[in-house]
Each structure stands twice: as structure tokens, then as C-alpha cells.
Amino acid sequence: MIQRIQTVYLLIVTGLLITAMCLPMGYFTDTMGEHSFKALGIELNGAYESTWGLFCILLLSTIVAVATIFLYKNRMLQIRMTIFNSLLLVGYYIAFLAFYFALKNDANMFRVGWALCLPLVSIILNILAVRAIGRDEVMVKAADRLR
Template sequence: MIQRIQTVYLLLVTGLLIAAMCMPLGYFTGADAVQYTLMPAGVSANNMFQSTWGILCILILSSIISFLTIFLYKNRMLQIRMTVFCSVLLVGFYLAFLAFMFMLKSDLEATFRISWALSFPLIAIILNYLALRAIGRDEVMVKAADRLR
């Protein structure tokens, strides 16, 4: 299981998504030069907390799916489907992020500056694609071996 390259890719995806949950995704700078940090759980503004629970839920669900996909090595077709589903969830993460960013930007009347941690889900999508190709190669190799028997 650990000797397969897709396992390494999926572990890296899990690590990147967990890191993205813990790091700020961007910063809002208000008109009065007050800086608010946008975390996946929400943003604190003027003694009130505005939740962005959708972003956090997508990151948690994607990291759990990518970790559990590692253990589906006996059922490669399901592993492929789960990897594609995780990538679709990460595209949904960016859509949800844009929705929350524009909503909070108008509520706070502030400008927005992105953080480098926002690239982690994009890197995870690329690693999911590489894992998908490696799983597909394994499936082709197993089918070829079955044909020879």
C-alpha cells in the first residue's frame, strides 16, 4: 500500500488540506486601516464573528476523503471515483471561497489580499490528478495480467 506512488500523492493531498485549514486564506483591510484575517472557519470583525463554515466543511470533507481513499487500494475503480470526487469538492471550495469573499468584502467595506495558503487546494487538485493517473496505470496493469492467465 505505502509503496505505491498514488499513496504518497494522496497523503500529500491530505497534508496540504489540513495545512490549509489551519492557515489564513486572506486578509481584509478596512477603510480605517484595520486588518481582518479570513480563516477557513470565519473572520472576526468588530467584536463579532462572521462564520465561513462552508469553506471549512469542504476542506474537512476533502481531507477525510483523500485519506480514506488510500485504503481503497483493493478496489481501484472506487478509488478513482473518490479521487475525482475530492477534486470536484476542491473546485467547489474555490467557488465557495469566492462567494464568501465577495460577501464579506461588501459587508466589511474593505479590500481583500489573498494569502499563499490559498494555493494549497490547487496543488491538491494537481496531486489528485497525478494519483488518478497512477491508479489508472495500476488498473491497466492488473487487467493485462488477468488477460494473460
């Protein structure tokens, strides 16, 4: 069952989350110039502000996505882990908003980077994976009933 479509979805989720960890989520612009807001932190006005919580959420979500691929023998646990992964990514956006409002000043303007939408795409792919895993579970139960 490892060659199913949900494996492809979860592999794409893993790639997107690794990409989101590496690329800037946005840019703060002030009189000193443009500062990139990455998952590990941002340097504003000569001080480095750490946002390691965002990096940890993305790393944990990536690990959960990879681990979920290998749970193909226990489909209900695979569904639960995929839903948990989606909830982690929703928590990522909540944490991002908290860091955004904590770091934003009146002098700063914020420009969103395209890497900020990658966890949202991952949530959509997680939903598609849950649907595919559910279809497999229904198909297996139907085959067991026929025996």
C-alpha cells in the same frame, strides 16, 4: 499496493488540506486594521462572521483523501473517490468566492494568503493520483489477460 506512488500523492493532499484548514486564506484590510480570513470565520468591525462551510468542505475532502488511500484493492472506486475529492475542492473555490463577495465592502481591500493555493495544488495531485491508479488498473488487466 499501499506503497504505490498514488498513496504518496494522497498523503501529500491530506497534509496540504490540513494546512489549508489552519492557515488564513487571505486578509481583509480596512481602517480598523488587518483581519485574517480563515476557514472557520473572520472578525470584521467587531462582529464575527462564520464561514464554517469552507472548513467543512476542507474537512470532508481531507477525510475522503485518507479513506481513498485504503481503497487500494478496488481501484475503480479509488479513481471515483479521487475525482469526487477534486470536485469537492472546486466547490471549495466556488464557496470561497461566495463568502468573499458576501463579506467584501467598499472600504475593505483583500490580500490573498498563500494558503489559498493549497487546494489547487491538491487538485493537481489528485489528477496525478488518478493517472497512477489508472496505470495500475491497466497493468493488472494486462497481467490477467496473460494468464
